[in-house]
């Protein structure tokens with residue numbers, strides 16, 4: 001993977017600059033009571049954070065993940081006949097990949113889950129793979145894709161499995177995030193098929209409890225290490241917090257996806273980076289996450 005980035009940087013000066021910037025990016029540890037998060041100042045993510053993801057805007061723009069529209073300098077690795085592994089042109093980490101379907105088809109998890117789990121195994125143990133739902137973080141909701149980054153950059157997952165499991169069913173253990181202002185259910189298993197089956201059951205339970213037919217708003221973060229697959233499901237109530245749409249001083253440009261929910265909050269504006277407080281982070285997390293009472297209903301129905 002390092003060689004692939006090195007090779008692409010050589011033929012794409014813009015990518016080399018992006019990686020130089022990310023290695024020097026300012027970061028700030030923000031205590032939030034029971035936990036801490038890291039804020040990263042990353043102006044290159046402005047396009048992603050402010051992406052218009054409504055249907056009309058998506059329909060009118062050329063899809064930036066379709067092969068014909070990729071930058072000419074972009075190199076790709078063909079993955080299992082269905083995806084292209086690409087260097088993300090606006091990295092958050094020193095290794096940051098987008099794994100895009102070769103076909104233009106909507107971001108949707110039930111039909112692509114097995115590939116996500118396979119990808120986590122294929123990139124194990126060094127990488128975490130993540131998925132942003134079409135309505136909560138994906139800047140290309142019309143083109144199926146995942147992302148991957150070094151797992152050590154998101155240590156959050158490890159902390160969850162130190163908790164006692166809330167359920168154990170058909171070789172899958174379920175854990176629930178506790179007192180971290182987010183609604184998180186973690187599935188852990190040595191068996192990919194069982195993990196996929198239990199995730200799809202969880203998916204249906206969420207739909208039933210929320211009384212919806214569409215894909216529930218979720219972000220997924222998946223790692224595979226020491227023979228175990230860990231799949232964290234962030235249950236969301238909304239995509240962007242009210243502060244994102246506020247005017248003047250009250251505006252905070254934070255548009256949470258899987259990485260932000262996992263404790264690395266990306267700020268594209270320097271003022272937001274400097275003034276983001278633990279209380280503001282907690283408030284954003286609570287606002288965009290499914291409320292505790294609904295999460296409790298989901299856990300009970302497992």
Ligand SMILES: [Zn+2]
Nearest residue numbers: 063066104143
């Ligand atoms: Zn496309």
